[in-house]
Amino acid sequence: MSAVSPVLERLDQNLDASLERLFELLKIKSISTDPHYADDCRRAAEWLVADLKAIGFDAGVRPTPGHAMVVAHHEGPAGSPHILFYGHYDVQPVDPLDLWESDPFAPAVREVEPGHKVITARGASDDKGQLMTFVEACRAWKAEHGNLPCRITLLFEGEEESGSPSLKPFLEANAEELKADFALVCDTDMWDRTTPSICTSLRGLVGEELVVKAANRDLHSGMYGGPAANPIRILANILADIHDETGRVTIPGFYEGVEETPSQVLKAWETLGQDARSFLGPIGLSEPAGEKGRSVLEMVWARPTAEFNGISGGYTGKGFKTVIAAEASAKVSFRLVHQQDPKKIRAAFRQFAAERVPADCKIEFHPHGGSPAIQLGYDSPFLTKARQALTDEWRKQAVTVGSGGSIPVVGDFRTYLGMESLLVGFGLADDRIHSPNEKYELNSFAKGQRSWARILEALAARG
Amino acid sequence: MSAVSPVLERLDQNLDASLERLFELLKIKSISTDPHYADDCRRAAEWLVADLKAIGFDAGVRPTPGHAMVVAHHEGPAGSPHILFYGHYDVQPVDPLDLWESDPFAPAVREVEPGHKVITARGASDDKGQLMTFVEACRAWKAEHGNLPCRITLLFEGEEESGSPSLKPFLEANAEELKADFALVCDTDMWDRTTPSICTSLRGLVGEELVVKAANRDLHSGMYGGPAANPIRILANILADIHDETGRVTIPGFYEGVEETPSQVLKAWETLGQDARSFLGPIGLSEPAGEKGRSVLEMVWARPTAEFNGISGGYTGKGFKTVIAAEASAKVSFRLVHQQDPKKIRAAFRQFAAERVPADCKIEFHPHGGSPAIQLGYDSPFLTKARQALTDEWRKQAVTVGSGGSIPVVGDFRTYLGMESLLVGFGLADDRIHSPNEKYELNSFAKGQRSWARILEALAARG
Known part of the structure; x- marks a missing residue:
């Protein structure tokens, strides 16, 4: 015994x-x-x-x-x-x-x-x-x-x-x-x-806040719409560029340190009976938004992400104002796996974003935490x-x-x-x-x- | 006399x-x-x-x-x-x-x-x-x-x-x-x-507010980041797609009714001494953001635009929250010229945006004024x-x-x-x-x- x-x-x-x-x-x-x-x-x-x-x-x-x-x-x-x-x-x-x-x-x-x-x-x-x-x-x-x-x-x-x-x-x-x-x-x-x-x-986490600054004041979109840079447009371009059509993050070097999960582990996860329907159904969704060809469990447990946690710019109250804002900002976070380096991810993202800002505009970054997986x-x-x-x-x-x-x-x-x-x-x-x-x-x-x-x-x- | x-x-x-x-x-x-x-x-x-x-x-x-x-x-x-x-x-x-x-x-x-x-x-x-x-x-x-x-x-x-x-x-x-x-x-x-x-x-004006709705509640980006659709990402994709690299609006049919300004009128405008430097300098900018190959005066007086007047979604307060928002919204306006039809522009934009929303998400539109040029x-x-x-x-x-x-x-x-x-x-x-x-x-x-x-x-x- x-x-x-x-x-x-x-x-x-x-x-x-x-x-x-x-x-x-x-x-x-x-x-x-x-x-x-x-x-x-x-x-x-x-x-x-x-x-x-x-x-x-x-x-x-x-x-x-x-x-x-x-x-x-x-x-x-x-x-x-x-x-x-x-x-x-x-x-x-x-x-x-x-x-x-x-x-x-x-x-x-x-x-x-x-x-x-x-x-x-x-x-x-x-x-x-x-x-x-x-x-x-x-x-x-x-x-x-x-x-x-x-x-x-x-x-x-x-x-x-x-x-x-x-x-x-x-x-x-x-x-x-x-x-x-x-x-x-x-x-x-x-x-x-x-x-x-x-x-x-x-998963680890890197949080970043970015602020795109264009004109030195809010502008009337009738008087300036066309020639004047619009920070919301610049910001949307940066965010839209971060994922490709397969859901993969396009920031250079982003997948450095990410390992493929062993096939026996993936197989074991498959047996758990969790699929896109059961995972997303309770929150009212059905189509996995992450990297194509990966299960939802792999997406959450073993794959890194770029998520947009907040965005703000221009007039957001009731009704409408024809304003071109002087600035717009977003809060972006990256979930990290395996050996991804928070410092490298932050630096790569900042370069990626800065490259997409016209020469006469500015971008500022504010870090919000960083921890490896x-x-x-x-x-x-x-x-x-x-x-x-x-x-x-x-x-x-x-x-x-x-x-x-x-x-x-x-x-x-x-x-x-x-x-x-x-x-x-x-x-x-x-x-x-x-x-x-x-x-x-x-x-x-x-x-x-x-x-x-x-x-x-x-x-x-x-x- | x-x-x-x-x-x-x-x-x-x-x-x-x-x-x-x-x-x-x-x-x-x-x-x-x-x-x-x-x-x-x-x-x-x-x-x-x-x-x-x-x-x-x-x-x-x-x-x-x-x-x-x-x-x-x-x-x-x-x-x-x-x-x-x-x-x-x-x-x-x-x-x-x-x-x-x-x-x-x-x-x-x-x-x-x-x-x-x-x-x-x-x-x-x-x-x-x-x-x-x-x-x-x-x-x-x-x-x-x-x-x-x-x-x-x-x-x-x-x-x-x-x-x-x-x-x-x-x-x-x-x-x-x-x-x-x-x-x-x-x-x-x-x-x-x-x-x-x-x-x-x-110029005329069409104002639209669009609201992209994904999950049935705000989500934790650790638990759901990857599989769950992010409305800010969807919205950024819509907005980023609206202009091509030359500053032209890509919405199908957008330029229907837009006429080229007579060359003698363009020439007369050229003599006014207003260029990108003098127009944009006072507002702290220098690079025209509108359609390439057009003067700033033509951009403002004779060309239509798509402008983003406001955007909002997720956590926008101080600090950081690792949230995936249930919805995100933007206020978009179009300045119209010549014979552009506000009703057609509104309908074309709505179709353009709706086509970019995943099947399991929703988009709502709220009109804010429409007048021809x-x-x-x-x-x-x-x-x-x-x-x-x-x-x-x-x-x-x-x-x-x-x-x-x-x-x-x-x-x-x-x-x-x-x-x-x-x-x-x-x-x-x-x-x-x-x-x-x-x-x-x-x-x-x-x-x-x-x-x-x-x-x-x-x-x-x-x-």
């Missing part, structure tokens, strides 16, 4: 007790954006520290200029990997309160249909329920074996829902203490109700082990997915701790996080605990 | 008296946009009626829902043409008052340099000084000959500076009374200080006569110019009275109309009166 079997049995037996603990945490109104709830945030951190100490962690509330961090350590067997687990104990505000079917801070288990139970409360899914799956796995392992299979550090943040202002400085100041072999981040969803998933890639190797041993553990637990092949957006903490771990992350979570797309009536599947909570126990065992194994 | 000679002599002798009359009118604060000055507007209309009656006109104040019109009639010799003269007695507001070097309603003659005198007051140029040049010409002719050389109807509006809301209904209701052989409109400038001009063409034949006998009269008075060839914008009253005369207009005025570009320290050249006032006397004589002549 493997070491994990009795742990799984214990987790099953103690599910009610673990629910009671989760409910205690869910009752604390740790809304981080509202200063009115600062004491509640502190209480949530303290509750976690007490609970972790009860398990045997060396845990503490760690002050920051904002809400406190919770940091806890537990040794593992000699030679075992050192894992940092990340979650957050703060929650979103609950407005509009009248749309909630029950008190957001009075957690309950509800049977929504026969055999289908959910935990309802603010934070049930995002992220208290999720982080407690890992804590419970540690508790059961420790109770069963008197130790943990790996060396584990826990980091629970209290400002994730309010922009994480203290995270970077905290990581930088405590890098030695927090650096592990890799991180487990539990703040994401399963692929669907029955399919576990691991997210291994996040994150890509865990598809052949990482940690990934392989975690995927197998999830597959064993859910009796369905765990899938490796990407994320089209960024999850800042993953980039911060890489930047400040030199550490890659595996993103594993048990939320579902319909958990209504950030909305009224947030829920977490009871099944996610129970099998999430079991999944972590299996993952810990797998990661601890040599080779 | 011709009939006009003693009239010219009389005008010269009575210049001071004509200035006194103009000053009386300039002292009246007939600001039409501000209801506070409604009584002043009424007084200005009554002053004009009294003055016209003194000359011998059958004149009256004609109520409208807004400020009153002044209408006056005087018979002419049998067989002489019937001329409608148009001007306006209302003036612009005077804010900011502290930038005026003297009270805007205390008119004065100032010598700005030796021998160069100007009349300073709000309305001196726009349009009280201008309209009084014609009234004085009539007064002198009547005093000298006991009659006028043509049948003359005067129409003085009191709402020109506030959008002329009563003009169309008034023309429609009084079409029989007001319709003449043609109109003289005195509300424009000379080409320069020494060169008289007649404006014979005004106005073009007096370059060989009109009225034009030939008036041009010769101006040439005689100023001892310099009068030039035939166009206007890139529209002067609504000219279109209204055509629509409601079936009547073409000659636009003759003696303002200068530096008269600061609509600004503090408005002025009218004393020379414009004196030679303007003489010019009208000559024009009346010329128009009255047979053949």
